[in-house]
Amino acid sequence: MPDMHTTVKSFRNLPYTDSDDPKQKLDLFVPVREEPCQEESPIIVYIHGGAWRTGDKSEYEFLGEYFASRDFPTAVLSYRLSTKTPTSVRHPTHVQDCADAIHWLYTQSAAYLGYRPSSIYLIGHSAGGQITGLLTLDPSWLENLGGISLWEAVKGVVGVEGIYDIPKLVEVWPTYVDFIQMAFAEDTDTWRRASPQYYALEDRKLPPYLVVHSPEDELIEVAHSERYFKHLETMGARVLLNTEVRGKHFEMLREKAFFDIVINFINESQLAKGSAVE
Numbered sequence: 152m153p154d155m156h157t158t159v160k161s162f163r164n165l166p167y168t169d170s171d172d173p174k175q176k177l178d179l180f181v182p183v184r185e186e187p188c189q190e191e192s193p194i195i196v197y198i199h200g201g202a203w204r205t206g207d208k209s210e211y212e213f214l215g216e217y218f219a220s221r222d223f224p225t226a227v228l229s230y231r232l233s234t235k236t237p238t239s240v241r242h243p244t245h246v247q248d249c250a251d252a253i254h255w256l257y258t259q260s261a262a263y264l265g266y267r268p269s270s271i272y273l274i275g276h277s278a279g280g281q282i283t284g285l286l287t288l289d290p291s292w293l294e295n296l297g298g299i300s301l302w303e304a305v306k307g308v309v310g311v312e313g314i315y316d317i318p319k320l321v322e323v324w325p326t327y328v329d330f331i332q333m334a335f336a337e338d339t340d341t342w343r344r345a346s347p348q349y350y351a352l353e354d355r356k357l358p359p360y361l362v363v364h365s366p367e368d369e370l371i372e373v374a375h376s377e378r379y380f381k382h383l384e385t386m387g388a389r390v391l392l393n394t395e396v397r398g399k400h401f402e403m404l405r406e407k408a409f410f411d412i413v414i415n416f417i418n419e420s421q422l423a424k425g426s427a428v429e
């Protein structure tokens with residue numbers, strides 16, 4: 152783990168809806184500043200992976216701690232998983248929960264941050280990459296959340312070893328059909344509609360988008376990210392592909408190189424935003 156900088160205060164298990172389901176909660180990691188800072192930092196939202204059936208925010212505290220120590224308040228989300236067969240939780244519940252969490256952060260997190268976050272950066276790993284992809288490419292998710300549109304507040308997206316094309320994933324890895332059916336049922340049309348690869352933005356500009364994939368990923372092939380990257384390139388100006396962070400599917404998240412490229416991406420996107428001529 153890289154060195155920490157700023158002291159971090161954390162707030163755990165904040166419920167982001169009225170439900171008392173332990174999965175509809177988030178942990179918030181906030182940099183403690185000695186002096187009020189000039190500019191409001193953007194907030195990072197981390198959406199974990201685990202094939203929509205495993206994983207929990209508690210396993211990714213290290214990411215919240217680290218990004219907050221580098222002055223970025225960070226929310227690490229849990230969302231309801233598709234664990235049992237037959238399952239009651241299926242797509243689009245995962246995406247809906249994460250959209251609800253983002254809405255909560257916008258409307259309620261000022262009590263913890265001291266300001267309302269108007270710039271949001273989404274990071275999604277693996278199954279979380281599917282969720283962040285849909286939140287970005289299907290704007291209906293972040294629009295009309297309690298009468299406000301948060302789509303424009305998303306200033307950048309990082310997809311990390313994401314699942315973007317479910318039919319293709321199952322074609323390449325036939326055994327994955329088990330967890331895909333648990334989360335998306337059997338209908339391959341639903342698989343397609345749940346895949347960011349098949350969405351394109353019309354009349355809007357794609358936010359800056361970084362696609363990261365370790366060449367040592369043992370669970371998803373780099374070509375999966377390359378195809379998604381090519382698709383994004385047709386829609387946006389600032390789309391980046393990085394295949395330099397080493398490490399296996401879950402291990403690469405702890406690499407210093409991973410933290411560095413995410414922080415660079417956010418800093419550069421913030422600068423580009425400031426100088427953008429609209």
Ligand SMILES: N[C@@H](CC(=O)c1ccccc1NC=O)C(=O)O
Nearest residue numbers: 200201202203204205277278370
């Ligand atoms: N540990 C997971 C497996 C998993 O996470 C996974 C397996 C293959 C391809 C992608 C995966 N995760 C994506 O979120 C499970 O037990 O279902």
